[in-house]
Amino acid sequence: MKDTPLKSMLFKHFWAQRFFVQAEVDIFPVGGVSRTRKAITDIDVYALRPSRALTFERVLGDCKTLKSQSPVQRALWVAGLMRLLDAHGGIIMLTAPGGIEQDHKLTADELGITLLSVEDFPTFDRALLPPLGSSGVTVEPSDIEKIHGVHNHFPALYPLCEYLTSTAWQEPTFGALIRHVLGILRSLKGEFDPKRTEHEALLCDTAAVFAVGLAECAGRVFNQYLHPAKKTELADSLKALLWGGRESYEAYQSIRAKLVASRGFRADLSDEDPGLPEWNGFVQVVRQYLETPATAFHVPWLLRAYAVTLLKGESFNSIPLTRSDLHLLKLAMFTLDYVCRAAGVPKEFADLVTYPLIQAQSQFALAPAAAVPTVELPAQDPFQIKLF
Amino acid sequence: MSSMEMPKGADLAVRCHDVAVSLDGRQVGEFEDLVLLGMAVRLALQMRGLPAVPYELLRKVGLHLVKIPATSFNAVLKLLEEAEFVRVVTSTSGKAVIPTVPYYEDFFEQAGAVANSKSLNEHEQLTLMLVNQLANSPTPLSSFYNLGAEKKLVDSATTLGRDAGYLSVRRARGKNVLTSPIYFAEHADAFADLVAGAGSNRVTRVLSLLATHQGWPFQVILSTGKIGEEVLSQEDLNIVRALAGEGFAAPPAIQTPHSGLTHFLFSPQRTSARLRPTERHLHEAAMALVAAVRQGQLLPAAYRIRSPKAILNALRDRGFIRANTESRHQYNKLAVLRVGRLEHVSGDWYKFVLLETEEAREVVNRALALISNDAPRVATDEEITMALMGGEDYFDSLIGRQRLVQQSQVTASEETMQEINDLLLRGMP
Structure with missing residues (x-):
C-alpha cells in the first residue's frame, strides 16, 4: 500500500508522545439496523492523547496519496469524521505533487486539522519533538496488527481480537469499555495458556485497552472528589460512573437478581458485590491511580509497548x-495484576506479566543516575521515503 | 460498653501502632511481636502511594525517623511482605522495596489479619487490653485487677506504660485512674476525676455517643434526655453536665434571639493523630462550624437543616451557604474567626461565604470529618514521606538539620508546668 509509509510516520509521531495509537481502525455505524455489521470507513491512524483535564482526546490521522481530490476536500471529509467521533483534532499527511495551498491549510486549521505534506512532516515532527523527532521509534503499526492477529493461530480468541481492533474504539463511555473488556476476557479465560507468548502479549494489550477506561474513570473521580476520604464514597461513585448513573446501576442489579431467580436460586446480592469481578481490587486500583492521575494516562501506552516487546522477543528494557x-511502572503493574485476577485466567499469568515491571522498578529505584539506554537512531535519513 | 478485652483485627493493628509510637525506639524486654507490628504499621502508612524505594534508604529512614532499630528492620519488612504491603526485589544492583499498601479499611484489615496470626505473650496481651480500654475512656486501675491477670503483672504493665508514655496515672477521689496521653491528651485530670466519680463504663458510653454526634447542643441533651436517639439515664446526664462544666474545654456557644445561648458538646477525637499547636485554631474553628450547622439542624428559628453534612459539602464545593434569616447569628463566630464572611442580601437575609484561603477550606474538611466521625485513626508524618521520596541526599540533609534542631528548647506545655509547680509547692521548704 502506498500510504503505508505515511501511516508509519504519523503512527511513530504519536507513539513518541506516548499517545495510545492504532492504525487502520474500522468505524461502524452506531446503533445500526442491518443484520450484518459493515464498516462505513476506517481511520488511518487513531490516537488517544492525554489532556490536562484528565481525559483522553481523540486525534484522527489521515494519510493519502492524492490524485483527484484536493487537500481541502480531504480536510472537510476528516472534519466530518471528527464530528462523528467527537474528536479534538486531526492531522492529514499528503503526498501532493502540486503542493498544498496556504488557504487550504488555513481552512483546515479552522476545522482543527493540521494539513501537512510529506515534505512538511519532518519539520513538524522535529519541532514538536526536539531535537530529532520520532524517527527513533522502532514500533510499527504492523506490530499492533500482529498482536490483534493472534486469532489466526488461536481462532477461539477472535472475539477479543476483533473487539480490540475496532469495537473498543467506539465504546460510548469508559464504563462500557471497562465492563466489556472484562466481560470478553472472562468469556475466553479458558483459552489463555501461560506457556504461549502470544497469549501473554494479547493479555497485556487487552490490559492496555482496559487502562484507557480506567484512566478516564480515575480522571473523572479525581476531578470530582480528588482523594475520596472513605471507601464507600469512592465505591458508590464508581458504581454510578461504571453503569451510567445510579438508576442504571439499580436497574442492572434488578436484572441480575431476576436472572439468578430465574435459574431457581435465591439472589443474595449485596451492594458490596456490584457485579464487576474482584470489586475490592478494582476500587483499590482506582485509588492508586488517584495518587498520580496524570501518569495514569500513559499506562495504556506502556502496556501496549510491553505487548509489542513480548511478541517481537525484545527485552522490556527496550521501551x-x-x-x-x-x-507509571507501578500503576501498570497494579493494572496488569488486576486484569489477570479479574479475567480469571490461569494464576501464573499475574506473576509472569508483572515480573518485568517489578524488575524495572527495582532497577530504576537503585540506579537513579543510570537511565535505560534509549533506542538508537537509524543511520540513514528516515524521511527518504520510497513510495514506489 | 466495655472494651476490657483483647483487641482484634484492625483495632489490634492500631493499638500496636500506638504503643510503638509511644516507645519511640526504646527497647522493652517484655515485648516481642507487639512493637514489630506497631512499627510495621507506621512504616507502611508512610510508604503508601510511593514508588519503589531502595532498601538502604528505607532502612535508614526507618532507623532515624520511624525509630526502627537496625536489628529489627528485616523482621518489620517481613511482616510487611506477609501483609502484602510491599514487594521486595533483590538483584545484582541491590535490593529495592515496592510499596503496594492498600487504602481505606483494607489497610487495617490486612494489617489486623497479620497481627491476629501472631502469638503475643501475656505481657503484650495485657498491654494491648490496657491501651484499647484507655483509647475509649480513662479507667480506674482497680478495674484492670479483675481481668484475671495477676496484680503484679498489671502493676508491672502499668509502670511500663507510664515510663513508655502510652498511659499516665492520675490520682482522683482516692483512686488511681489510668488515662491515655494519646487519646485524652487534654484535661486528663478532669477526665480522671469524672471517671473516678461516675465509673468508666458510663463515661465511655457518653463519650461514644458524643463521638457519633459531635456538636450536639447541651441544652437539647438536657431537655430531651437523649443524644441523637439514644436515651440517657440521670447518671449519664450528670456526666454530660460535667463535660460542659469546669475543667474541660469550654464548648463552643452560639447566641440567637430565639434560642438564647446554646453550648455544643464535643468528645475527644478517636485518633492518635495529635493536634499540633499550629493546628489548634483550625480545630476550634471546625468545632464552631459544626456548632453552627447543628444550631440549624436542632434549634432553628424557622426552617430545619435536614443534613448538616450536605450543608458542609455544599459549603466546600460551592463556597457559600445560601442566604437565610438565621445565618447572621449562626455563622457570626465563623466570620470573627476569619473562616468566612457574612454578605448582607436584604433585610434579615445573610449569605455565609467561605474565604478563599487554604485554612478556610481546611476548616470545612475538619468539620466534615467531625460530623462524619471520620478522623484518620493514625497519623502520617509528611517528613518521613518526603525523606522516602527525596532520596539519599535529601535524607542526609534532613538528618543533619534535625540534629541542629534538637539543640533548641521547646516551651513546656501547661500540664507540664502544672506538674512542676505542684512538685515545688509540695517540696520547697
Missing part, C-alpha cells in the same frame, strides 16, 4: 523509560 517513570 524508552527513565527513573521518572517509577509511578
Whole structure:
C-alpha cells in the first residue's frame, strides 16, 4: 500500500508522545439496523492523547496519496469524521505533487486539522519533538496488527481480537469499555495458556485497552472528589460512573437478581458485590491511580509497548523509560495484576506479566543516575521515503 | 460498653501502632511481636502511594525517623511482605522495596489479619487490653485487677506504660485512674476525676455517643434526655453536665434571639493523630462550624437543616451557604474567626461565604470529618514521606538539620508546668 509509509510516520509521531495509537481502525455505524455489521470507513491512524483535564482526546490521522481530490476536500471529509467521533483534532499527511495551498491549510486549521505534506512532516515532527523527532521509534503499526492477529493461530480468541481492533474504539463511555473488556476476557479465560507468548502479549494489550477506561474513570473521580476520604464514597461513585448513573446501576442489579431467580436460586446480592469481578481490587486500583492521575494516562501506552516487546522477543528494557517513570511502572503493574485476577485466567499469568515491571522498578529505584539506554537512531535519513 | 478485652483485627493493628509510637525506639524486654507490628504499621502508612524505594534508604529512614532499630528492620519488612504491603526485589544492583499498601479499611484489615496470626505473650496481651480500654475512656486501675491477670503483672504493665508514655496515672477521689496521653491528651485530670466519680463504663458510653454526634447542643441533651436517639439515664446526664462544666474545654456557644445561648458538646477525637499547636485554631474553628450547622439542624428559628453534612459539602464545593434569616447569628463566630464572611442580601437575609484561603477550606474538611466521625485513626508524618521520596541526599540533609534542631528548647506545655509547680509547692521548704 502506498500510504503505508505515511501511516508509519504519523503512527511513530504519536507513539513518541506516548499517545495510545492504532492504525487502520474500522468505524461502524452506531446503533445500526442491518443484520450484518459493515464498516462505513476506517481511520488511518487513531490516537488517544492525554489532556490536562484528565481525559483522553481523540486525534484522527489521515494519510493519502492524492490524485483527484484536493487537500481541502480531504480536510472537510476528516472534519466530518471528527464530528462523528467527537474528536479534538486531526492531522492529514499528503503526498501532493502540486503542493498544498496556504488557504487550504488555513481552512483546515479552522476545522482543527493540521494539513501537512510529506515534505512538511519532518519539520513538524522535529519541532514538536526536539531535537530529532520520532524517527527513533522502532514500533510499527504492523506490530499492533500482529498482536490483534493472534486469532489466526488461536481462532477461539477472535472475539477479543476483533473487539480490540475496532469495537473498543467506539465504546460510548469508559464504563462500557471497562465492563466489556472484562466481560470478553472472562468469556475466553479458558483459552489463555501461560506457556504461549502470544497469549501473554494479547493479555497485556487487552490490559492496555482496559487502562484507557480506567484512566478516564480515575480522571473523572479525581476531578470530582480528588482523594475520596472513605471507601464507600469512592465505591458508590464508581458504581454510578461504571453503569451510567445510579438508576442504571439499580436497574442492572434488578436484572441480575431476576436472572439468578430465574435459574431457581435465591439472589443474595449485596451492594458490596456490584457485579464487576474482584470489586475490592478494582476500587483499590482506582485509588492508586488517584495518587498520580496524570501518569495514569500513559499506562495504556506502556502496556501496549510491553505487548509489542513480548511478541517481537525484545527485552522490556527496550521501551524508552527513565527513573521518572517509577509511578507509571507501578500503576501498570497494579493494572496488569488486576486484569489477570479479574479475567480469571490461569494464576501464573499475574506473576509472569508483572515480573518485568517489578524488575524495572527495582532497577530504576537503585540506579537513579543510570537511565535505560534509549533506542538508537537509524543511520540513514528516515524521511527518504520510497513510495514506489 | 466495655472494651476490657483483647483487641482484634484492625483495632489490634492500631493499638500496636500506638504503643510503638509511644516507645519511640526504646527497647522493652517484655515485648516481642507487639512493637514489630506497631512499627510495621507506621512504616507502611508512610510508604503508601510511593514508588519503589531502595532498601538502604528505607532502612535508614526507618532507623532515624520511624525509630526502627537496625536489628529489627528485616523482621518489620517481613511482616510487611506477609501483609502484602510491599514487594521486595533483590538483584545484582541491590535490593529495592515496592510499596503496594492498600487504602481505606483494607489497610487495617490486612494489617489486623497479620497481627491476629501472631502469638503475643501475656505481657503484650495485657498491654494491648490496657491501651484499647484507655483509647475509649480513662479507667480506674482497680478495674484492670479483675481481668484475671495477676496484680503484679498489671502493676508491672502499668509502670511500663507510664515510663513508655502510652498511659499516665492520675490520682482522683482516692483512686488511681489510668488515662491515655494519646487519646485524652487534654484535661486528663478532669477526665480522671469524672471517671473516678461516675465509673468508666458510663463515661465511655457518653463519650461514644458524643463521638457519633459531635456538636450536639447541651441544652437539647438536657431537655430531651437523649443524644441523637439514644436515651440517657440521670447518671449519664450528670456526666454530660460535667463535660460542659469546669475543667474541660469550654464548648463552643452560639447566641440567637430565639434560642438564647446554646453550648455544643464535643468528645475527644478517636485518633492518635495529635493536634499540633499550629493546628489548634483550625480545630476550634471546625468545632464552631459544626456548632453552627447543628444550631440549624436542632434549634432553628424557622426552617430545619435536614443534613448538616450536605450543608458542609455544599459549603466546600460551592463556597457559600445560601442566604437565610438565621445565618447572621449562626455563622457570626465563623466570620470573627476569619473562616468566612457574612454578605448582607436584604433585610434579615445573610449569605455565609467561605474565604478563599487554604485554612478556610481546611476548616470545612475538619468539620466534615467531625460530623462524619471520620478522623484518620493514625497519623502520617509528611517528613518521613518526603525523606522516602527525596532520596539519599535529601535524607542526609534532613538528618543533619534535625540534629541542629534538637539543640533548641521547646516551651513546656501547661500540664507540664502544672506538674512542676505542684512538685515545688509540695517540696520547697
